[in-house]
Amino acid sequence: MRRTFWALLLPGLALLSASARADLKIDITRGVTDPVPVAVVPFARAVPADGGLDIAAVVQRDLESSGRFRGIDRTAMPSRPTRSGEVDATAWRAQRADYVVVGRVAADAGGSVQLQFELVNVLTGQVLLNETVNSPQAAVRNGAHRVADKVFEKITGIRGAFATRIAYISVDGSPPNQRYQLLVADADGENWRPAMQSTQPIMSPAWSADGEWLAYVSFENRVAAVFVQRVRTGERRQVSARVGVNGAPAFSPDGRKLALTLSGSTGNLDIYVLDLGTQNLVRVTDDPSIDTEPAWSADGQTLYFTSDRGGAPQIYAAAPQAGARARRITFGASYVARPRVSPDGKMLAVVTQDGSGFHVGVVDLASGQITSLSRGTLDESPSFAPNGAVLIYAGRDRGQGVLATVSTDGTISTRLKSDQGEVREPVWGPFGQ
Amino acid sequence: MDGVPALGLKERQLKTRILIALMAAVALMGAGCKSKPPFVEKPAASAETTLPSTNSGAQSSGVATVNAGSGTSSTGALGPDGPLGSQRVIYFDFDSSDIRNEYVDVIAAHGKFLAANATVRVRLEGHTDERGSREYNIGLGERRAQTVRRALALQGVQESQITTVSYGEERPAAAGSDENAYSKNRRVEIVYIN
Numbered sequence: 001m002r003r004t005f006w007a008l009l010l011p012g013l014a015l016l017s018a019s020a021r022a023d024l025k026i027d028i029t030r031g032v033t034d035p036v037p038v039a040v041v042p043f044a045r046a047v048p049a050d051g052g053l054d055i056a057a058v059v060q061r062d063l064e065s066s067g068r069f070r071g072i073d074r075t076a077m078p079s080r081p082t083r084s085g086e087v088d089a090t091a092w093r094a095q096r097a098d099y100v101v102v103g104r105v106a107a108d109a110g111g112s113v114q115l116q117f118e119l120v121n122v123l124t125g126q127v128l129l130n131e132t133v134n135s136p137q138a139a140v141r142n143g144a145h146r147v148a149d150k151v152f153e154k155i156t157g158i159r160g161a162f163a164t165r166i167a168y169i170s171v172d173g174s175p176p177n178q179r180y181q182l183l184v185a186d187a188d189g190e191n192w193r194p195a196m197q198s199t200q201p202i203m204s205p206a207w208s209a210d211g212e213w214l215a216y217v218s219f220e221n222r223v224a225a226v227f228v229q230r231v232r233t234g235e236r237r238q239v240s241a242r243v244g245v246n247g248a249p250a251f252s253p254d255g256r257k258l259a260l261t262l263s264g265s266t267g268n269l270d271i272y273v274l275d276l277g278t279q280n281l282v283r284v285t286d287d288p289s290i291d292t293e294p295a296w297s298a299d300g301q302t303l304y305f306t307s308d309r310g311g312a313p314q315i316y317a318a319a320p321q322a323g324a325r326a327r328r329i330t331f332g333a334s335y336v337a338r339p340r341v342s343p344d345g346k347m348l349a350v351v352t353q354d355g356s357g358f359h360v361g362v363v364d365l366a367s368g369q370i371t372s373l374s375r376g377t378l379d380e381s382p383s384f385a386p387n388g389a390v391l392i393y394a395g396r397d398r399g400q401g402v403l404a405t406v407s408t409d410g411t412i413s414t415r416l417k418s419d420q421g422e423v424r425e426p427v428w429g430p431f432g433q
Numbered sequence: 434m435d436g437v438p439a440l441g442l443k444e445r446q447l448k449t450r451i452l453i454a455l456m457a458a459v460a461l462m463g464a465g466c467k468s469k470p471p472f473v474e475k476p477a478a479s480a481e482t483t484l485p486s487t488n489s490g491a492q493s494s495g496v497a498t499v500n501a502g503s504g505t506s507s508t509g510a511l512g513p514d515g516p517l518g519s520q521r522v523i524y525f526d527f528d529s530s531d532i533r534n535e536y537v538d539v540i541a542a543h544g545k546f547l548a549a550n551a552t553v554r555v556r557l558e559g560h561t562d563e564r565g566s567r568e569y570n571i572g573l574g575e576r577r578a579q580t581v582r583r584a585l586a587l588q589g590v591q592e593s594q595i596t597t598v599s600y601g602e603e604r605p606a607a608a609g610s611d612e613n614a615y616s617k618n619r620r621v622e623i624v625y626i627n
Binding site for chain 1 (some may be wrong): 444564567570575579592597599600601605608610
């Protein structure tokens with residue numbers, strides 16, 4: 001356990017500080033041409049167990065933020081039903097709603113709330129969902145996101161990812177007096193809290209597959225070091241502070257290993273795999289070029305990574321073993337870097353360069369086809385939503401780092417508005433348990 | 434996650450501490466303070482001290498440097514008035530780690546000084562502009578630092594006198610997304626440490 005540093009910190013403070021400001025707001029920059037009209041009627045309240053949260057407003061905002069839905073304004077609602085039996089389909093059809101969500105909040109003595117909700121198709125009169133989401137009182141907003149997830153999946157056939165989290169880096173102040181923060185927020189940008197802050201750079205955050213841990217690179221000791229930190233408690237551990245570059249950490253799917261980039265004293269960046277239990281270190285690549293940015297396939301059998309062994313950066317793949325032979329994955333673009341593997345394993349999200357700048361895009365692994373999805377000139381750091389339908393990424397707008405999303409079919413774009421200074425390197429966490 | 438040592442704190446202790454923390458947080462909120470994140474970096478133990486520098490351009494990363502030439506004298510070789518004080522940043526062309534002709538003599542001067550003062554050490558900090566992926570740029574910054582390291586070694590500087598660190602695009606010297614800023618950001622800073 002030499003070179004291991006533990007810091008046990010208290011979770012309560014940060015949690016309380018979080019929800020005072022809403023710092024990322026989602027704007028649809030390009031949606032589908034005919035979003036599904038859905039009315040989310042205010043839920044019957046349970047005072048004070050619901051904490052004053054407007055459940056229906058959270059659900060409606062989630063659905064709208066996907067770019068696939070259009071909410072019905074409350075002033076246009078013909079009535080305020082809370083059960084499907086009270087829904088007058090004709091009246092809702094007159095307001096051009098296709099679906100109506102109704103519900104009510106109940107509280108039990110154990111400190112939990114129940115969000116009972118129904119989804120009605122007012123074109124057919126059919127009740128499509130009649131379910132209850134349980135959540136602790138303190139997490140009722142998460143409960144509302146889970147309601148939105150179920151409605152979203154029922155109507156679109158795509159698993160909802162509203163009840164998930166993102167991590168990202170913020171930077172404020174101007175050089176040399178800058179503050180770097182690693183932040184964790186709900187997928188809608190609410191409920192954010194700092195996990196780590198420093199006057200020196202923090203970069204390359206990465207989630208473990210179970211959502212319990214974040215790995216990241218910190219320069220707090222004026223050298224690069226890789227840390228892993230338990231998100232819930234703040235407990236953390238320095239896992240690599242070797243001579244030279246320590247970068248680009250990526251948890252293996254089973255969470256036991258970390259792929260990372262090391263340079264040693266010679267400055268030659270190669271891919272390694274560190275066993276977090278035994279500290280055993282395996283060198284995967286051994287090439288005089290820059291090899292970095294490893295990403296695991298879902299089965300843990302392949303590492304995709306960036307290498308400029310052919311001149312410019314391209315994506316290569318190798319087994320996560322000593323002396324593995326690397327094969328080149330991308331052809332036909334001058335610059336392809338920073339791969340992330342889609343949840344179904346069929347695509348890589350990458351950064352590509354063309355005549356108009358750097359964009360995020362996807363590589364179809366079966367055909368090798370590279371599709372550019374974003375329109376900025378300095379877009380980078382794409383990360384898949386756990387449902388595989390959306391990428392979150394970082395771009396620049398008027399000199400400021402901003403976060404944005406694009407659907408993997410390119411049809412829907414959103415911008416996350418921030419007042420947290422420069423924001424960058426978003427990483428989308430896994431589905432909750 | 435398997436393989437990571439478990440948290441060495443009993444559940445009950447943890448709950449007690451959370452309660453205390455919550456109470457503290459309520460007090461803090463009452464005072465209008467923003468609470469701290471779970472982990473805040475402690476100031477790194479460091480031998481570095483800051484020297485007032487007449488060369489603001491070369492010190493734009495906020496890196497602290499020390500007069501390693503002759504104690505606290507401002508006329509030492511590395512002091513702000515010394516021959517090496519004003520030339521501690523080597524700039525690079527786009528996508529290149531080759532040392533430009535104009536910097537050959539600068540690096541040679543540092544090299545001769547270091548070779549003659551074997552107890553003096555330097556840290557070479559490699560940087561890139563903002564274009565391209567961040568970790569790949571860490572690689573490019575490291576390449577630049579290594580180029581300068583090898584050039585110093587050719588002057589007889591010992592391996593033990595030099596460390597390198599690459600910040601990639603993470604610590605720009607100049608803000609902006611144009612060539613003017615980029616040309617200032619593609620650099621290696623030579624930082625003297627005790």
